[in-house]
Amino acid sequence: MNKWFKSGAPWIWMTGGAVSLSLIAVLGLLLLIASRGLVYFWPSTLYQWDLVHADGREEVVIGERYEWEQVPLERLEEAGIQFEVEGEFVERFLVKTGNREFVPLDFRWIWQPTVVTERSPVDLAAFERIRNGNFYGYPIAVVIDGARFEGAAMESQMKDAIAQSNALAAQANELQSKAIGQINYQLEQLRLTERKLALNGQDSEAALAAIAVSREALNQEYLVLESRLFALREQAADDHVVVRDMRGESVSLPLDQVMAVSFPNRMNLWAKGRWWAQEIAKFLSSEPREANTEGGVFPAIFGTVFMVLLMAVIVTPFGVMAAVYLHEYAGNGALTRFIRIAVINLAGVPSIVYGVFGLGFFVYMLGGSIDALFYPEAHPAPTFGTPGVLWSALTLAILTLPVVIVSTEEGLSRIPSSVRQGSLALGATQAETLWRIVLPMASPAIMTGLILAVARAAGEVAPLMLVGVVKLAPQLPVDGNFPFVHLERKFMHLGFHIYDVGFQSPNVEAARPLVYATSFLLVSVIVSLNLTAIAVRNHLREKYRSFDN
């Protein structure tokens, strides 16, 4: 044994164990996020538990089972709870009961010993609602235009009615966000124009009258649209579905509040799969509801992608230019070497420092100056002098510049100098060599750098918290109002969405599955970007191996 230890073999195994642990951690983490994130959309079985509490009180609980744990009896006794069970532990599980308006908390722990029966009846339905989260119960009847349907007719009628009310809601939403939003935007523009005229001393009677006329027209238009909106909303308001909940009482749910209804206990695997796919599609394409804890993440996806694209547009030319300068034009002196080390090190400077710089320099200094020069009419409300998507993109561009520079330089240094010399010997100028020979050959490296920069930018949250991200942006940075792209607006971001919903929301328990889903989305985007970068890099190495020989 002693000899075995002396041979060093056990230590080799220990180092092997370190690799295994790292692998377990990495893969386990990815699996954890993936499973929790994807399970969120899977229609889980609805249970009905009949409970008898220690004091003899009977209760029925309906809901989804979430978590399970063991609690030592000893701790329970200290807390004054008694159970007649064998062994040292009592089991309990966390149940999502929904029906938020009728129960104090929509998540509750149930002690296993109190459960008398556990069933999953096929008639149990889960209603997904616009407000107050899910509702679980037995649908009894549906009332449409005053007509009451029960039994088999009810279900088909209910499905049609929900589809119809969803269509109406979509119409109303479209009307509100597009047409009415546009009118509000134009009214605000009119106000600013008026103020600008006053500031420039051009507020003649005629100009003011013209503004008043267009304002009046817009107000009229607004009233018309508003009445249409109210009409749309009223259309669906009277229909409702009657549901018996876990307290045994009949509750009527207005159909315009119900977004979808499902009977998960009836679904087979195929139906569940379809439902799951639908839910994922909805998650990706719809707006958040209930302070971001429900609904989709579309604005966050849009904001992230838009900001990252804007950043890529800024960072690519400058990064490539700096790398070309360092490698092709600047001599290989001590200064260049120093600059190179400094640039590499900038990649290691904490991102929050870039955020602080962005806030001070871009937002307050640059943005403040732009406001003072070009937007005096909006004063004191800031236009560019406040965090926004442009400043976020610029800050992240500076943050990712080193990544692009380092990667591009690496690509440039892999190109054999014989290629350059050949081109120059044939009479090409340096610019021509660069443009026709060097840059095309380095383009995969540039791509790699760009992809890595985008992957880094998409996952960065800390600097964005200072320079432009918000928990809920009322408008996207791109819309139908002139000039269509609004770089001064704040935006939503997937990473910040995770931080905000996971840590700032009042009902963390309810929001957690959604955070896992968002995390999974973000992780899969970033991991696939990185895998692409690795693939491009490997391809590049293969390609130039032939040059070396």
Add this chain to the structure above:
Amino acid sequence: MDAVKLERYKSSQRRLLKDRLARAVIVSGGVMVLVALLLIFLYLLYVVAPTFRSASLTPVFEAEPLSPGQTLTVGMDESRQFGYRFTDQGIVEFYQANGEHTARRLDLPEGVQIVRTAVGHPSSEIVAMGLDSGEVLIAKADFDVSYPNDVRTVTPNVRYPMTDSRVRLVDTNTPIQVYAFESDDEITTLVWRAGAGQLRLSRLTREVDFLSDETVLYRDDVALSAIPVSADELLLTPDQRQLFVLADNQIQVWSVGDIGQIKQIQQLEAAEPGAQITDMALLAGASSVLVANSDGVVSQWFQARIDGERRYQRIREFRHNTAVTAITTEYYRKSFAVGDAQGGFDLYYTTSQRRLLRQSLAGSVVSHAAFSPAANGFIAQTEQGLTVFELDNPHPEVSWSALWQKIWYEGYPEPDYVWQSTSGSNDFEPKLSLMPLVFGTLKAALYAMVFAVPLAVAGAVYTAYFMSPKVRGLVKPTVEIMEALPTVILGFLAGLWLAPIVESHLPGILLLLVALPSAMLATAWGWTQLPERWRNSRWGDYRELVLLPVLLLVGWLSMSLSPWLELWLMDGDARAFVTNDLGIAFDQRNALVVGLAMGFAVVPTIFSIAEDAIFSVPRHLVNGSLALGATQWQTLTRVVLLTASPGIFSAVMMGFGRAVGETMIVLMATGNTPLMEWNIFEGMRTLAANIAVEMPESAIDSTHYRVLFLTAFVLFIFTFFFNTVAEFVRQRLRQKYSTL
């Protein structure tokens, strides 16, 4: 022929021009980008620099006194437009820069003289004048702001805060001397003396009669027979609960909050050896009293709880060198100004123990002085007349000692490192010690390194040296992909998934520390017992994968055993056990969680660089060593690791740099309390997380804003230094390899 030549010539000229143009564009663009990166450094410095600048005092205007009367008190209005002076003739004079000085007579009957006056604390600006008619006149200068024609206009005025301008204290026409005075919306306290009588304390309470809606004045009186009439100066605190009496070169502190129980609570031997106390003043917030001495020393005293008793303590002193004649304090901040017998004038800030300004007023002695309410103006009365100054003193709170040394803050029992940048109250003392933040940063980074370094370096050794190329091709990218994982996700998992698990399975987590290495050793032993045939089969290439299921199984077992261990060893409740039996505080989001999560984030950084360094150790060194009969392990420890050690060092440095600057994990996985405890079960607040928490709320260009920039600058320098060292070592190593 010529035309063709010319054409060619032209075209090459155009090409040359293009080449030059391209060169110019690229060089200027490249230099611009590099300058932009340099700009970060410079801009941070540019924002931080003003905090260390001294204050400056610029005279705005001077004015001769309008009337010959002696000055009772001076002051300024909020807009800095007016300076004013109360005289002993009952006149209030308002001075302004354009020379349009005005005067107003107080509501003082003809023939009545002002005997002795006391002034309330600076932010109340109320003056109580004892008259020889047995009355006291209570008045303050007031400034009405109106906007006729959209122009801000300030009109000076005199207001009488009590219902009547004069309050009768004695029925006869005895001269009243007011020694001390303080007033708020409801209660007014006067310490006074009629003729040659005793000192008395009167408390006037204003109440609105709810029937008649009239304001009624109730008065309680008590004689202060124990306080000597010879007292030089009396000072009431704004809350009217304590009275400072300067008598016989000592300061007595009296509790006067309850009029029935007036008693002396402490006697301060505040005089410097061989010196006389010349003046005393209350600092903004009225927790501290400043005592000026004839030898120029100004000492600060406040109540601190020592041995369970709150007593005034001498906290710190300011050496002025010349006898102090006047001392005045700011409205809301802890600055004070001192005028001396030689016409010198100094501005100090107590917390940062900083002299902000030293100026000489051309040999004239300052007798009265006051700050403007926003502390951006200053008025001083000398023999020559009144001078109004513009005062630029934006960041007095910051000094080297305030940032990095222990400071005795008001109300604290002893000097301490405290970070508390904001509070709800106006006269709050900002506590800007960076030590707790730096400590928290290092604590988080070190716990992360404890977890990450062994794992990453050992992993790198195995991957680079022992692993078969096939497996290595899979393992390396897998671990490296981790580096790209957004830290917000790691933070979220650490805070909402890992922290509860660590709390509920604490024994299991601790068991893992022992169980995992033991399991590795056991597996290694088991492997040697396997038949030779199996070990040398092609599955031997994948022997590292054997550990995966073993470790998973051990992990699962530890977690399942955790409740039982908790039951046997910790009475069924690990948290209570740690808090009660071990006596250390336990937070759910603690350094252990941060160490695990951030260690996890740092592992790929260290792993990747260390693996590169070990893998690129020239093969002939290894082969030589093995050929000379060394075992694999001996070759590794004596040859490979020694050669690669600079690279491993550089990897650890890089990892440390990353851990120091990491924001989201710490923000989400700790309670963000700025503690200074190494306890693994308590949280911390790091520099980076502090910026993320406080930056959005700090007002632009405030001291807080600039100090946050300073913390960002510290982080920048810190990580830049570590990374440069690491990069430098790496470059040297690369050169060494190429020569080997």
